[in-house]
Every structure is written in C-alpha cells, then in structure tokens.
Amino acid sequence: MIRILPIVVAIAAVAALPMFGSNYVLRLGTMFAMYAVLAQSWNIIGGYAGYPSFATAAFFGLGAYAGAILQGAGVPMPLAWGAACLVAAVFAAVMGLAILHLKGHYFAIASLVLAEVLLEITTSWTSLTGGGMGLNLPVIRMSVDAQARLFFWSMLTLAVLALIMSWLVARGRVGFALQCIRQNEDASSMVGINTTLYKTIAFVLSGLLVGGAGAMYASWVFYIEPPDVYSVMTSIKPIVMVMLGGAGTVLGPVVGAAAFLVMEEVVWRNFLSIHAAVLGIIIVGLIFFLPNGLFGLLRKRKARVLLQLQRRGESA
C-alpha cells in the first residue's frame, strides 16, 4: 500500500494540471500521457517477452483510422475509441499468430512491415480512408479550453489503464510466462508453458490500448493522413522511451516517456534544423552510458546505499 501511495499522488498531481497550466502545458501533458500509453504497451511485448516489436505504428495508425471512420459515420466519440481498441487487438491477435513464430531480427522486420503494408492499403483505399488526402474528423462543439481538458483527461485515463495493465501483467501468470520466454523460449515450452498463447496475449495487450491512443489522437488533432499516423518514428520512439526508463519494469516506461518528452521538447525548441542529429546523439549516449535505463541507475544506487548502511551497521 505504501508503495502505491506515491504513484497515486503523482497521478493526482498530473491530473490537477489543468488548474494551473496554460493550454501549452496541457498539450505537453496530453503528449506525455500518449507516450506513456505507447511505451507501456510496447514494454509488454518488448520488455517482458523480449520480442523486438516494431508494430506500434501499425496499431496506432489502425486505431486512428478506425476511430476516425467510425466517428465520421456518426458513432459517439467514446464508443469509437473503444472500438478502435478492439480493432487493434483483433489485428494483433491475427497477425501475432502469423508472425510470432519468428525470432529476433526476423520478427523485428515482419512487425515493421505490418505498418508499411497498412500504410499502402490505407493510401490506396481512397473511398474509405480518403487516401493520401487524409481524413477530417467531425468538429466538437466545445470551447478550446474545454477540449484541451477533455483530451488531456481522456489520454491520462488511458495511461492509467496502461499502468494497471502493466502492473497486473507483471504480477500475474502472464508476466511470469513472458519472462520465462525472454530468458529461454525452448526451455519454457519444454516445462509446459504454452508459449504461443502467452506470446499472442502479450502482442494483443501491446496493441489494445495503442489502438485507443491512436483514435484519441485522431479526435484530438481533427485531421489524419497515412504518413503521419503510420510513421516509423511512432514505432521507434516507444522503444527509446522504454530503454531510457528501464525495460521490463512497471514504472520504467512512464519515467522514460516523461524524460523523452522533455528532451524532445528542448531539442525541438533549440535546434530545429539539427533536431534529428541531436536526438541521434542522445540515443547513442543512452546506449553507452545508461544501458539499463534510469531505473537501472536508481536500483544500482539503492543497492550501493543499502550496502553502505549495512557496513556502517557492522562497524558500529
């Protein structure tokens, strides 16, 4: 209980942001919540199961288009978001059964190709998706401030759901099975873990809320086009965030998402023409100096402090 308390306080503090912040701060808050959803979702397949998935962009884009098309057909916004979650989850289940028997690099590429193929299909299916011209969403009759608050709180709810999902997975059977699979898949299947089932569950969970985040993003920005929502960067950013925070931990991805957002914002503001290069330098530095993420650093320091305390106790 004591361990959960600071997390609840932190969530409450973030949720109270609209009371103090301007709309710019709210936009950053919404981005943070979205990044947190993507990073935590990726962490389930990439962190716990150790499968290098690049399918985040596929789930995100699919959710964005599912939400946008449903809303265009007159479905209320929250229902469209829920449906987008389902669409992404079903897609993940079907594709997962097909590609999860691949390992390592081959899985990475097959998952990367999913987004490419969806991008091509979306671009050429003009009658449904508007093709390369993109898709406009119905306008919401609300003041700008109210909208900013609505999307901030919705996205934050999704992020909290992702946190609960991640915590449940880490605590439960699924998390245990996934960690076995990460360490040695053949041995896991030998001792009776249904690896196909658990890998597919992990892939579905990694797609579910990302689909919802895509749909919320679409409602939030009012206009989507294929290269925007299926961008490779959408697949790569969550990986960097998770590595920044600490893979395979519950809170690591959230911390990583916050750290990444701050870096991205600072870099965009100060180095517009070389922002990609600066981001590259940060990533390279991360690999060399923080291989276990911020959480790994914290854990190491904690261990060191404990050791010192122990020694002091012994000498006293």
Added chain:
Amino acid sequence: MFYAQILLNGLVLGGLYACIAVGFSLVWGVLNIINILHGSFVVLGSYIAYFAYVHMGIHPFVSVVIAGALLFGLGYLVQAGLINRVVGAPVLTTLVLTFGLDLMLNNSMLLAFSADYRTVQLANPLGTTVISGLVLPLDRLVAMLLACTLTGLLYLLLKRSGIGRAIVAVRMDREAAALMGVNVKHIYAVTFGIGALMAGTAGSLLSLIFPISPLNSSEFLGLAFIVCVLGGLGSISGAIVGGLALGVIQSFGALLIGPQHGLTIAFVLLVILLIFKPTGIMGRRGYE
C-alpha cells in the same frame, strides 16, 4: 517478347538490388547487427559519385573505387570506435544504436547537401541498343554488370583470401575463432567496413539511375531488408537470388496492378514467405 522485356528490366534492377543488399547481409550474418545506417551509406556513395562527376568530371563507373574506399574507412571507424563496444548486446541495443547514428549521418547530409533531388547528367550517355527486339539501356546494363562483378569479387574474397576465411570463421563460431588467434574486433571492423564499401559502390552506380537525396535512404534500407530476408541470410548467393527475385517481382507487379504498388506486392510476398519459410529462399537454419 513483351514479357521478355519486362523480365530483362526486372533482372537489371535486381542486379543492383543485390549489390545494395550484399553488404547489409554480410554485416547481419557476421556481426548479428541490423545496420540501419546502410541506407544512408548508399546515399553517401551516390553523393560522392555526383560531386566527383560535377566537379572533377570523373565518370561514376570510375568513382566507384573512390566511394568504396572512403566508405570502407568510415565503416571501419564507426565499428572500431563505437559499435564494437556493444557488439555482444541484444538485438535491440545494436539496432537502436545504429538508428541513432543514422539520425546523425542523415541529418548531416541533409544540412550539407539539402533535400533537393539531384541527378548525374552524363555528357555522353551510352544510350540504348536493340538486340532481337529487346531494348537494352546500356548505362544501366553496365552498372548492373559492374555491380555483379563487385559482388563476385566479394564472394572470391570471402572464399580465397586469409581475411575472408577469418570473417567466415568468426561468423561460424566467434569464441573458437578467437582461440585460433583471429583478432575478432579487427575482423568485425573490417566486415562492417566491407558492408559500407558495398553500400558506397552500389550508391555510386545507382547515381546514374535514381535521383539522389538523403530522403531516399530509408527506401534503400527497406530494399536491403527485403532482399536479405527474401533470399535468406548469411550467404552472398542468397542476396543475389533475393535481389533478382525482388527486381523481377517488382517489375511484373508494377505491370499487373500499377507501378506505385510494385514495392507493396514485394512486402506482402515477403510476409507470406516468412510465415511458410522463415529462413528465406536460400537460407540455412541457425541464422534466426
């Protein structure tokens, strides 16, 4: 006759694809690294050929040597200085590292050369010739033959030379090779250098055919991916078969459903192939 022409176009394109992919495949097979930098290496090779032609009048067929040498040096340094520090790390670490390096290289090229598309306009192009009804674009054909020759030379290097045998030995068993006195770190750097060299030469040959821009690098990277997986990893013959197959698939696909979908068909075929034969057409087990 019409279909023979399409086949020929596909094969000419496929030969160049093979040359793009062969270095990528080598790095993947020996170092177990997906080199995201590969696409930018190809573009850099194209720029070297472009500036050598515009400022010094060196024909791209000749500047292949310059581009190859410069990129070998660059690749050797990148591997020896940076990637060697994390070479045993999981797939994701090296992948993200090369991704970060690619952001840096690509952004530098964008700043130095701008995103404008440039093309090499030859003063005396070889033109085309017609042999028994088949139209042969000579510049492309020579580029493709050169690409095949280079790939063949690489094959010979791996089979016959001492360094080539050391590379193959490291690929088979790193620890055993180290015990036999092979300097593994040096071999890694040489292998990465050769990968970059092949990318640079491919880029310099491609400067005759495709417009040059840093924005193209992801397309070349995607091509290298597909060719490698299509043909199967870890062998030069795999890259050649994969390259030719992709070229032919793309040209017939373009004919059937329109030129803008050629690459999509290749992607879809790739996923289907991966489901049924995860090791590719020529692949052997053990490289997953």
